[in-house]
Amino acid sequence: MTTAHALTATDLTVGYGDTTIISDLDLDLVAGAITVIVGPNACGKSTLLRSMSRLLPPRSGQVVLDGRSIHGMPAKELARTLGLLPQSPIAPEGITVADLVGRGRHPHQGMFTRWSRADDVAVAEALIATDTADLADRAVDELSGGQRQRVWIAMALAQDTDILLLDEPTTFLDVSHQVEVLDLLTDLNRRRGTTIVIVLHDLNLAVRYADHLVAMRDGEVYASGSPETILTPELIESVFGISAAVITDPTSGKPLMLPIGRHHMVDRGGPDAADGPAGHPASD
């Protein structure tokens, strides 16, 4: 349904004030795929997403969409192809769900051509896709965290872009809502062919939902590729600084990361170690 767009960062260097956060980064987004970006806190994931969507001008290098530098493109034209759901967007006090979702139509409207039938249709489709149609007239600030997150995603869907970047869309959600949001984004990718980039914290969900995984460390792409090939104990050790075992997830057949801490090891030789809760066997 959508045309395949190529979004590429070459030699990208960005930062704030005097500090450089990302230097000489190269990233080629796989069109029509779901790319998941993982990495420890403050490694520059949000900064990367912000500079891939024109929010931050590069110090050097560039971000190119279909052969054109995004910083030279008309802002609204870019916003009709490339959408971004930032990490912490703000809902104006008292705004209703339908109105907030309608804000996603901004790049499709001119100064004089405001609201059209196409806008109504796009908003309705976004509400249905995110299962928020029955909330349409509720105030956003009255909703639960999971509902609110779906509403923000609905706004991004209403923008109707072929590429969608989402910065930690599942943070603050319980596990069932996390899975729900990721399933919804996968639906979008499968049905419309939307190229999707998601920053995620949960490595196992990242691996499960990614066609393409990007692991970042200190403002650099440390590794990227299919999750099956790049998720190894060594990668986890050097990116997140924790030792982990990697097994095969019986449900998805994808790799599954099991972190290894200092406690709760099965002591195969002797009686159960004393650090588990009393009466709770470490294994049977």
Place this chain on the structure above:
Amino acid sequence: MTATAPSLDAVIASVSRSKAVRARRRVVVISILAVLIMAVAAISLMIGNTVYSVTDVARVVLGQDVDGASFTVGRLRLPRMVLAIVVGLSFGIAGVTFQTMLRNPLASPDIIGISAGASAAAAFAIVVLGLSGTAVSVFAITAGLLVTLVIYVLSHQAGSAGTRLILIGIGIAAMLEAATQYVLSQAGQWELQAVLRWLTGSLNGASWEQTLPALIALLVLGPVLLSRRHDLDAMRLGEDAASALGVRIERTRLVVVIAAVGLIAFATAATGPIAFVAFLAGPIAARIVGPHGSLLVPAALVGALLVLSGDVVGQNVLNLRYPVGIVTGVLGAPYLVYLIIRTNRSGESL
């Protein structure tokens, strides 16, 4: 996804129905405000030391000669009424522009020192330099822009602005108000009313000559702000979200700040800083139109209504005549205290 997914047509219908309801509410509120402004404007022409009938007033406005009324209504009350509307619209639209852009009701130009800068410069130009007319406006605008720049630079040194900008602005406003008082203390023979104009704002002695620059500024800069109203509205979602929706943040901010400061400065040069009108108009407008859509037009109308009715009350209701700024000051001060308490409790809010 759920078993009972609603049909697309039903959702489209309900989306466009809610949209229509919101649009209708807006039209109703804006019309009521416009009618109220016209009503208070008519009253302001009719009452005063001498009360004239509607027909007398109408004849004067239409340019006919009416004994007595021609002078009182045509020369005194009419320019005063027009000036009240012009500066009210200017203060209202400029105030809500700042509040929307910085997502904080305390960020209004009359709280963060922009009006105080314009007012101090105008007082200086008149009292010390003996200037008048356009030269005073030029002084006021330059000072308003300078104060904006100073606040911006000071508050941007450590990353983000927000509360810091407002606190710095409030401090600068206090210093500039003290400067204005000092300049006025040097004025010597000035009559009380002239002094009060530069402290609280007043429409006394309004003339066409004084109204014209403010009117031209409104006709030029008002449309500039209006043309950016959808971008401003998108900026309420935060700058990242607005930028992702295709708003050019830096450009919008630059254009909008210059236009809003220009409006504040021209209006302040004409009447002095009419207390709290820029600050109150936006929140009142938000209360009555609700959270949907741009607040620029409703806030402009509320500003005009505040100045007009504040002046009618100040001139006619009490046994002494008070300048309009005292009346709006009495209205605005409690709200300012309330907001500061609320900001202290919750950190920051819209």
